Amino acid sequence: MHRRDLLKTGLVGLGALGLPSLGWALPGRQQAHWLFSAVDDAEGRHCIQAISPEDGRSFRIAVSERCHGGCLRPDSAQAVLFARRPGRSLHVIDGDARAEITRVDAGPGHHFYGHGVFEPSGRYLYVTANRIEDAAGLVRVYDAERDYAHRHDLPLDGIGPHELRLMPDGRTLAIGLGGIRTHPDYGRAKLNLDDMAPALVLMDRESGEISARHAPSHHQLSCRHLDVGADGTVLAGYQYQGPEWERRPLIARLSPQGEFSEIALPGPLTDELRQYTASVAIARGRPRALITAPRGHRVLLIDSRDGRLLASHPLPDAAGARCDGRGGFLVSSGRGGLYRVGGDGSAPQQLESPALRWDNHLT
Helix, strand or coil: CECCCCCCEECCCCCCCCCCCCCCCCCCCCCCCCEEEEEECCCCCEEEEEECCCCCCEEEEECCCCEEEEEECCCCCEEEEEECCCCCEEEEEECCCCEEEEEEECCCCEEEEEEEEECCCCCEEEEEEEECCCCEEEEEEEEHHHCCEEEEEEECCCCCEEEEEECCCCCEEEEEECCCCCCHHHCCCCCCHHHCCCEEEEEECCCCCEEEEECCCCCCEEEEEEEECCCCCEEEEEEECCCCCCCCCCEEEECCCCCEEEECCCHHHHHHCCCECCCEEECCCCCEEEEEECCCCEEEEEECCCCCEEEEEECCCEEEEEECCCCCEEEEECCCCEEEECCCCCCCEEEECCCCEECCCCC
16 A cells, blocks of 8 residues: 555546536535546556546546446545456545545455445445455455555455445445456456356445345346445346347346346347446436446436336447436446436437546446
8 A cells, every 4th residue: 555656647628518516426525526437548548537527627547457446435535446357456536636645455365346335434445355265255344544454354155246335224235246256367267157156235334244145037147236226226237147149137126125126128128238237327316227238339227116118228338327416327438428318218418529448437
């Protein structure tokens, strides 16, 4: 863990995006000043990009590895972005300073899965990780008030935890357990496709007790990305690891009452998605959710109350998704565009098209 002596911070004029202040994103602060994402620039260099939703100001920080997802620290200007599996670093960015202030290594024998979340006070950070020697999935806990020192681990009794979110009670973690065994010596190769055991898991972040484990309808439906609504609804996206000609459900829903189900989309649309979803975002104050499907070049708008499909729109290499603060969504494209998708089902509106390759998540 260290503070960098030299920070390469590039200012890129993207123009005013005309977005509302994202006051819901940072509890305790009047507004979220920056929207963050991992990107590759025009030369293929790995960076963390920040854009002001209010006036289009931006800055960019070069990093040594490709990053993936991120999270915002409550009552702070800090954001944390995580290296893409099987990366070993998390990067703490200060939006006020426009700089990386800390980098934390996963430690010997561990790597991260690209996602984390803070608890409501902003002190403790929960990060999905792999213990390499036995492929044990963990939630690693870090203390942000002690320069992000590692505190302890919570075992998941499973393989390949990916995205996690905090439930409205402030104590329960919803975790997508992908079920896929990997090892850094083999890069991103998937080593156990025949005996995967994915699940949507609920865990008490203080005791580590697992209160629920919901298995998908097929053992090769890898449960990866998810979001949690204000009412406790959880929506999760799958990535199917089986034969490409098979048709499987790609979205799961856990109701506020704890009822687990899978959402059946029209068959031809399911085929278009090519067995893969990326980001999931549930709107605040409106029963709408958006799921991106980069391989199918689509975004789906659904009713988060019952999983009913409301709209399906083409969007090239649809990647990251984030609520826009007014019942709609911001969506990034791996081909460079930044879009707004309305919660009313209207077609995506392109806001900007910078020379960037956005990763699959917006923070």
